[in-house]
Amino acid sequence: MSVKKLVSKIGLAIIGSGDIGRARAEFARIYPGVEWIGVCDINRERAQLLADEIQADFVTSDAAELLSRSEVNAVIIATNETAHYAPVLLAIERNLSIFIEKPLAVDFAQSIELSNQIAAAGIDAVMGYTQRFRQRFLVVKEKLDTNQIGHVTSVTAKGMLNRTIANMVLSRANDHRNITPIVTSGTHMLDMCFWLMGDIKPKSIFARSTDKIFGSSGSKDTTMAVIEFNNDTLLSVAHSWAAPENWPGGVYGMQIGLIGTDGVIEIDDMHKEVILASNHYQPPGYKRDAQIDLKSNRQNRNVDFLTSIPFGQRSQSEMWGPIREETFSWFHRLLTGAKTPHTTAKEGHENLAICMAIDYAAKTGGILEIPQDLNNLQQYF
Numbered sequence: 001m002s003v004k005k006l007v008s009k010i011g012l013a014i015i016g017s018g019d020i021g022r023a024r025a026e027f028a029r030i031y032p033g034v035e036w037i038g039v040c041d042i043n044r045e046r047a048q049l050l051a052d053e054i055q056a057d058f059v060t061s062d063a064a065e066l067l068s069r070s071e072v073n074a075v076i077i078a079t080n081e082t083a084h085y086a087p088v089l090l091a092i093e094r095n096l097s098i099f100i101e102k103p104l105a106v107d108f109a110q111s112i113e114l115s116n117q118i119a120a121a122g123i124d125a126v127m128g129y130t131q132r133f134r135q136r137f138l139v140v141k142e143k144l145d146t147n148q149i150g151h152v153t154s155v156t157a158k159g160m161l162n163r164t165i166a167n168m169v170l171s172r173a174n175d176h177r178n179i180t181p182i183v184t185s186g187t188h189m190l191d192m193c194f195w196l197m198g199d200i201k202p203k204s205i206f207a208r209s210t211d212k213i214f215g216s217s218g219s220k221d222t223t224m225a226v227i228e229f230n231n232d233t234l235l236s237v238a239h240s241w242a243a244p245e246n247w248p249g250g251v252y253g254m255q256i257g258l259i260g261t262d263g264v265i266e267i268d269d270m271h272k273e274v275i276l277a278s279n280h281y282q283p284p285g286y287k288r289d290a291q292i293d294l295k296s297n298r299q300n301r302n303v304d305f306l307t308s309i310p311f312g313q314r315s316q317s318e319m320w321g322p323i324r325e326e327t328f329s330w331f332h333r334l335l336t337g338a339k340t341p342h343t344t345a346k347e348g349h350e351n352l353a354i355c356m357a358i359d360y361a362a363k364t365g366g367i368l369e370i371p372q373d374l375n376n377l378q379q380y381f
């Protein structure tokens with residue numbers, strides 16, 4: 001789909017005034033092409049706090065009210081994982097350009113509906129897969145696109161999160177059915193693998209999960225899968241969000257290796273390059289308010305892999321990192337029609353289908369054959 005060029009100035013709605021909505025709102029405030037900003041949160045206090053911080057032009061606790069304002073021509077949906085569907089639907093009805101945090105939905109039928117409606121309306125909708133905006137991955141993408149390692153025959157991907165993140169994500173979802181390590185966090189690593197591997201389709205999946213830590217919450221700890229693709233490339237995935245709170249990785253670490261017929265690329269993204277050891281407690285995670293139950297490990301975390309919050313971190317009172325480039329790049333896309341590396345809503349939908357298929361394969365134990373049309377997976381979810 002071609003990128004739609006918008007008007008010469010952006011009127012931006014931000015739905016969800018939590019940590020990620022706040023970061024994106026701050027970028028909007030300093031971007032010259034953004035003329036008007038309205039913020040929203042069902043938690044009115046939180047919306048007001050953000051509105052005051054960025055001097056928003058409008059504040060409400062009602063997404064429909066914000067999206068019906070005539071100034072709005074683009075929207076960022078930064079609500080929590082289980083609350084993307086309703087505001088995205090409203091944004092489609094208003095024919096707005098949309099930026100949606102991952103996942104597109106946690107219900108597959110809703111994801112199909114959103115993806116179909118976005119396509120039918122010809123809306124430019126992209127998703128927050130922020131790791132694509134890191135230099136290391138953009139460089140690897142370029143080397144693969146210019147065939148520097150030949151035909152990629154196998155990919156191994158390992159991802160590990162501090163369990164603080166799992167606790168936080170589970171605590172803000174009422175229904176934990178699809179709040180699994182793969183659907184809510186492995187999705188970032190899989191987006192990276194699929195993007196790097198190019199336009200190939202999965203053929204079959206074998207998977208297993210463990211659940212000693214998060215089983216009692218209706219979720220899983222670690223999921224491992226082997227995926228076979230239609231060009232015979234094999235992808236092995238091992239993803240866990242159960243590393244203890246005192247693991248020095250604050251949020252997310254990855255290792256991805258690609259073996260091709262003419263070469264190899266190894267990406268060590270565990271963030272061990274910059275290590276802090278301190279007599280002072282170093283909190284994991286990225287939340288600014290105290291939503292997180294750190295339990296008995298509160299005093300034990302004194303070593304930190306700095307930069308292990310991959311989307312970015314604050315310094316000098318501002319957020320720095322790929323989330324900045326991703327957000328500015330989206331504004332640039334809106335204003336100029338530029339081609340950008342953003343994940344499209346269609347890719348986000350396909351990503352969700354494969355994440356859910358991995359969980360289903362782990363649950364049922366057999367080899368899951370993947371239909372040509374990923375929407376046919378709906379019968380299993």
Ligand SMILES: NC(=O)c1ccc[n+]([C@@H]2O[C@H](COP(=O)([O-])OP(=O)(O)OC[C@H]3O[C@@H](n4cnc5c(N)ncnc54)[C@H](O)[C@@H]3O)[C@@H](O)[C@H]2O)c1
Pocket residue numbers: 015016017018019020021040041042043046061063078079080081083086087101102103128129130131172311
């Ligand atoms: N791009 C990235 O790298 C990245 C990193 C972390 C989180 N995320 C994603 O960003 C999203 C937000 O995460 P967060 O950590 O900021 O969450 P958060 O809990 O801090 O904020 C979410 C906010 O949405 C509000 N909300 C919920 N339903 C709403 C509705 N219907 N209308 C208006 N407001 C509503 C909540 O009250 C809350 O304040 C999630 O989907 C998460 O997975 C993306």
